[in-house]
Amino acid sequence: MMDRVAAKQGRARFQALCLALRPDLLRFAFWLCHDHALAEDVVQESMLRAWKAQDSLENEKAAKPWFLTIVRRELARTFERKRLKTVNVDDLVALEDSSLAAGDQADLAEMRAAIFKLPEEYREPLVMQALLGYSTAEIASELHLSQPAVLTRLFRARHQLRALCGEDTSEDPQE
Amino acid sequence: MMNHEQYRRAVLVNPLGTNPELEAHRAHCEHCRAFSDRVLTFEHRLVRALKVTTPNSAKILPFGTRSAARPAKGGRWLALAASVAMAFVVAAGIWLTPRSSLAADVVAHMAGEPAAWESRATLSAGELAPVLKRANITLDPKAPSVSYANSCEFRGQLVPHLVVQSPRGPVSFCFQNGTFRLP
Numbered sequence: 584m585m586d587r588v589a590a591k592q593g594r595a596r597f598q599a600l601c602l603a604l605r606p607d608l609l610r611f612a613f614w615l616c617h618d619h620a621l622a623e624d625v626v627q628e629s630m631l632r633a634w635k636a637q638d639s640l641e642n643e644k645a646a647k648p649w650f651l652t653i654v655r656r657e658l659a660r661t662f663e664r665k666r667l668k669t670v671n672v673d674d675l676v677a678l679e680d681s682s683l684a685a686g687d688q689a690d691l692a693e694m695r696a697a698i699f700k701l702p703e704e705y706r707e708p709l710v711m712q713a714l715l716g717y718s719t720a721e722i723a724s725e726l727h728l729s730q731p732a733v734l735t736r737l738f739r740a741r742h743q744l745r746a747l748c749g750e751d752t753s754e755d756p757q758e
Numbered sequence: 759m760m761n762h763e764q765y766r767r768a769v770l771v772n773p774l775g776t777n778p779e780l781e782a783h784r785a786h787c788e789h790c791r792a793f794s795d796r797v798l799t800f801e802h803r804l805v806r807a808l809k810v811t812t813p814n815s816a817k818i819l820p821f822g823t824r825s826a827a828r829p830a831k832g833g834r835w836l837a838l839a840a841s842v843a844m845a846f847v848v849a850a851g852i853w854l855t856p857r858s859s860l861a862a863d864v865v866a867h868m869a870g871e872p873a874a875w876e877s878r879a880t881l882s883a884g885e886l887a888p889v890l891k892r893a894n895i896t897l898d899p900k901a902p903s904v905s906y907a908n909s910c911e912f913r914g915q916l917v918p919h920l921v922v923q924s925p926r927g928p929v930s931f932c933f934q935n936g937t938f939r940l941p
Contacts, residue, residue, distance in 0.1 A: 602819065606812045614808065690803065
């Protein structure tokens with residue numbers, strides 16, 4: 584009886600965890616795959632995998648990186664299974680694609696277009712840091728990189744992004 | 759002591775990061791302070807841009823708790839009874855539904871008018887007008903050319919039967935709006 588109650592509570596806690604993390608996981612997947620529908624599919628599939636493997640999550644505080652790892656693997660599987668269509672970002676902007684400009688001001692649309700123009704190796708750590716609040720050490724661990732490599736990528740990401748958005752980068756340090 | 763380049767590099771790597779060395783440099787260097795303020799403003803824009811709206815479906819999980827899905831005691835019998843009742847309703851529906859579907863009737867009607875497909879020439883407005891008038895409909899002036907128009911009896915109604923020449927070939931239209939009946 585006690586076991587059943589504990590299991591029920593555990594499931595409810597896991598659901599609450601999923602609900603809390605899902606929006607950011609969706610955003611993370613979207614910034615990597617450029618496609619809202621695909622991001623939803625990937626996160627949905629990841630949630631199912633997480634649900635089945637919830638016993639392997641020993642510490643709830645580690646839930647965010649645990650979920651993120653599952654989403655990254657699911658994205659990699661999706662990319663392996665099918666060659667995703669490539670989208671010209673300039674075309675998207677010209678068409679005012681909803682994923683770039685929905686209900687937001689023009690400067691955000693411009694920023695979003697610029698983010699998509701970043702190489703994925705710079706975009707991913709930037710999203711992990713700026714959106715998900717990851718530390719350099721956590722990004723290094725997730726992406727299997729050294730910390731200096733992560734620092735370099737974050738520096739280049741912001742430097743390129745600022746240039747793409749027309750910011751004055753003349754005072755930025757040289758590499 | 760940190761130099762300008764090291765400070766700016768650290769700010770670009772993590773604009774929200776802070777440590778005593780950074781603070782000390784920021785406190786005495788006006789240029790670097792202005793630089794980090796600009797980077798911070800940019801960072802706030804970046805974070806807002808990254809927070810794209812997520813759909814409402816983000817609140818729906820692909821699983822539920824087993825307790826929520828499990829029917830109450832006695833609910834299984836109720837579910838079984840409901841299933842049996844539903845089966846009767848579906849069976850009765852199938853039995854009472856006319857055998858001839860709308861799609862089948864349309865295909866049968868088209869087969870009875872093979873001439874409709876033969877002509878490709880655009881009808882004049884004068885040839886088209888009586889059929890449209892009888893049906894009380896108008897055609898968008900920008901619509902593709904119509905090569906066939908006839909008022910046909912279809913399921914007890916007089917309906918306009920048009921063939922439109924689309925870029926992919928002829929397309930048949932039968933408009934059934936139920937507002938006009940055979941005399």
